[in-house]
Amino acid sequence: MTTVIAFIIIFGALVFFHELGHLIFAKRSGMLAREFAIGMGPKMFSFFRNETLYTIRMLPVGGFVRVAGEDPEIVEIKPGHHIAIEQNAEGLVTKIIVNNKSKHQNARIIEVEEVDLNHKLVIRGSEHGLDDEEQVQTYQVHEKAMFVVDDQATQIAPYNRQFASKSIPQRFMQIFAGPMMNFILAAILLIVVGLLAGTASDTPVIGNALEDGAAVQAGLQQGDRITAIDDQPIASWQDIQAYVIERPNQELSFTIDRDGNEMTVAVTPKEEMRQDQPVGIIGVTPMMEHSIIGSITGGIQETVFFGQQILSALGKLVTGQFSIEALSGPVGIYDQTNTFVESGMITLVRWAAFLSINLGIINLLPLPALDGGRIMFILLEAVRGKPIDPGKEGFVHFVGFALLFLLMIVVTWNDIQRLF
Numbered sequence: 001m002t003t004v005i006a007f008i009i010i011f012g013a014l015v016f017f018h019e020l021g022h023l024i025f026a027k028r029s030g031m032l033a034r035e036f037a038i039g040m041g042p043k044m045f046s047f048f049r050n051e052t053l054y055t056i057r058m059l060p061v062g063g064f065v066r067v068a069g070e071d072p073e074i075v076e077i078k079p080g081h082h083i084a085i086e087q088n089a090e091g092l093v094t095k096i097i098v099n100n101k102s103k104h105q106n107a108r109i110i111e112v113e114e115v116d117l118n119h120k121l122v123i124r125g126s127e128h129g130l131d132d133e134e135q136v137q138t139y140q141v142h143e144k145a146m147f148v149v150d151d152q153a154t155q156i157a158p159y160n161r162q163f164a165s166k167s168i169p170q171r172f173m174q175i176f177a178g179p180m181m182n183f184i185l186a187a188i189l190l191i192v193v194g195l196l197a198g199t200a201s202d203t204p205v206i207g208n209a210l211e212d213g214a215a216v217q218a219g220l221q222q223g224d225r226i227t228a229i230d231d232q233p234i235a236s237w238q239d240i241q242a243y244v245i246e247r248p249n250q251e252l253s254f255t256i257d258r259d260g261n262e263m264t265v266a267v268t269p270k271e272e273m274r275q276d277q278p279v280g281i282i283g284v285t286p287m288m289e290h291s292i293i294g295s296i297t298g299g300i301q302e303t304v305f306f307g308q309q310i311l312s313a314l315g316k317l318v319t320g321q322f323s324i325e326a327l328s329g330p331v332g333i334y335d336q337t338n339t340f341v342e343s344g345m346i347t348l349v350r351w352a353a354f355l356s357i358n359l360g361i362i363n364l365l366p367l368p369a370l371d372g373g374r375i376m377f378i379l380l381e382a383v384r385g386k387p388i389d390p391g392k393e394g395f396v397h398f399v400g401f402a403l404l405f406l407l408m409i410v411v412t413w414n415d416i417q418r419l420f
Contacts, residue, residue, distance in 0.1 A: 003338040008060070010337065010352045012038060014182065014359055015063040021181030022065040022174060023052070029170040032068035032161040034154070039063060051144075051155060067174070069162025075147045075154070077123075081112045085123065085139060092142040093123060096156070098149045110139075117141060118159040164390075168382050175371050175378070182360030186353040187303045193353075194295030197346045198288035202236045202301060206284045213283015218267040220254065220284065227262075228255035237286040238305050244269050248280035277313075306357045314361070368400020 015038050026033045032051060039057035046055040057063075075098055077083060084097035084107035097104050110125035113136060117123075121141040143161075146153040159165050163174070201207070204226040209216045226234050229243050230253050244252070248271035256263050269280030289298070333355065340351040364372040374397070381387045 003334065003341050006341050006348060007334050007337050010348075010355065011060055013185070013352065014356050015039075017181045017185045017356070018178045018359060018363070019063045019065050021177035021179075022067075025170075025174040025177040026065060026067050029166050029174060030161060031163055031166060031174065032155065032157045033065055034068055034157075035064070035066040037064050037066070067163045068157030069159075069164050075149060077112055077115050077117070079112050079114060082109060083112060083123075083125075084109045087139070088142065091140065092145075093139050094142050094145050095153075096123070096141075096145060096147050098147060100148075100151060103151070104148075110137075117156050121158060164387070168378055172375060172378050175374050176364075178371055179360035179363045182356045182363075183303065183307075186306070186356040186360075187299050189299075189349050189353040189356070190302045191295050191299030193346055193349050194298045195292070198290045199294045199298030200237065200285070200302075201287040201289050201294075202238060202298070203287065204234045204237050204240055205287050207287040208285045210283035213281070214267055214270050215282040215284045218254075218282075219265050220256065220267065220282075221258070223258070225257040226254055227257055229253065231255075238301070241305075242308075244280045244282055246280065248272070248278045250280070303353070303357060306354050307361060310358050310361050314365075367404070368396045369398075369404055370400070373397065373400060 019036060019038070023033055023036050034051075035053045035055060037055045037057055039059055040061050040063075041057050041059035043055050044058055046053055048054070075096075077096070077098075082101075084095075084101040084104055085093045086095040086097070086104065086107045088094050095104075095107070097107055101107060101109055108127070110123070110127055112123060112125045114124040115122070121143060122138055123141060124136065124138045126136045141156070143156075143158055145156050147156060148154075163171060166174075206215070206220060206222055206224045206226070209220060209222055226240055228234055229240070232243065234240055234243075248269050251266050251268045254265045254267050256265060267282055269282050271278045272281045273279075337348075337351065340348045363370050364375070366372045366376045377388050377393050
C-alpha cells in the first residue's frame with residue numbers, strides 16, 4: 001500500500017465518521033441536513049438522498065454537515081417579488097420558482113404580498129399582471145416544498161427543521177457527536193488490532209525486550225515484573241510507559257520481581273524523537289494476550305491512554321513546554337504516515353486510531369469555529385437562559401476560523417522546513 005493511498009483512506013475514514021456523527025444526530029432530532037461533504041472546495045462527485053446532498057470535494061482539508069438554520073437561507077422572498085408556484089392535488093405549494101419561470105408552463109405566476117416560510121408556511125399574493133384585490137389569494141406551502149433557482153431545487157426549511165429550534169440537549173449532541181464518533185472509531189480500530197495481533201497485557205510484566213535496548217543492557221529480562229520505578233509503585237504497563245517517556249537520558253531505579261526474588265536495576269532510557277519531541281525508550285514490550293474480552297478492554301484502555309498523552313502534550317503547549325514548531329499539519333502527518341506504512345498494517349491502523357483520537361480532542365477544544373467553541377455557546381445559553389445573538393456568535397466563529405487558517409499555514413510551513 002503506497003503512502004498516498006494510505007493517507008487518503010485514513011483521512012477519508014476520519015472525516016467520514018466525524019461528519020457521520022453530526023449527520024446522524026441532526027436527522028435524529030429532526031434537523032434538515034442539507035449537505036454531507038467530505039473535503040472542501042469544488043464538488044467532484046455528488047448524489048441526493050433523503051433530503052441530503054452527499055458530496056466529495058476536491059481539497060482534502062476536512063468536511064462538513066450543513067444544517068438548515070446554521071447559515072442564512074439560500075433564497076429570501078420578499079413582498080413585491082414575482083415568483084411562480086406549482087401545487088399538488090391537495091392545493092399545497094410544492095415548488096417555488098424564483099427565476100426562469102417561463103420554463104414551467106403549468107406554474108402560476110404571482111406577485112408576493114406576504115410570505116412566511118418559517119412558521120405559518122403561507123404565501124399571499126396576486127396573479128401577475130392583475131390589480132383586482134379580489135385576485136389576492138393565500139397559498140398553503142408544503143413543509144417539504146422546493147425552491148427552484150437556476151433550475152436547481154433546494155428544500156425549504158421551516159423553523160421546526162432548523163438548528164436553532166431544537167432543545168439545548170439536542171443541539172449539544174448534534175455537535176458533540178462528531179468528536180464522539182472519532183473516539184468510537186479509534187476504539188474499534190484498536191479492538192480489531194487486538195483481535196488480529198493480540199492485546200498488550202496491562203500487567204507490568206516484560207514480554208519481549210530488544211537486545212540493543214536500554215532495558216536488556218541494564219540487565220532486565222523477559223518475564224520480569226516491574227513493581228516500582230524510583231520508589232513509585234507501578235500497577236500497570238501504562239504506568240511504566242507514562243513514567244519512562246517523560247525521562248529520556250535519566251537514570252531510573254527499577255524494582256523488579258524475578259521468580260519471586262526482588263531486585264533493583266538502574267536503567268537509563270534512550271532518547272528518541274517522536275513528532276519532534278524527545279521521549280524515553282527502554283526497548284521492551286508487554287506480554288501479549290489473545291481473547292475477545294481482552295481485545296475489547298485493551299482497545300478501550302489504549303484509546304484512553306492515547307487521549308491522555310494528547311491532552312498532556314496540549315497542556316505542555318499551553319504552558320510553553322512545547323513550542324508551536326512541535327505541531328504537525330497535513331504535510332507532517334503525511335510524512336509520519338509514510339513511516340508507519342513501512343512498519344506494516346498493524347502499526348498503520350494504530351496510527352489511524354491515534355489520529356482519530358487527536359481529531360476528536362482538537363475539535364472539542366473551546367475555540368471559535370471548532371465543535372468545542374460551538375458547544376461553549378450552547379452552554380452559555382443554558383446558563384444565561386437565552387441564546388447569544390446569532391450575528392455576534394457568527395462573527396466570533398469567523399474570526400476564529402481565520403486564525404485557525406493562519407495557524408494551519410504556519411504549521412504547514414514548519415512541516416515543509418523539517419522535510420527539507
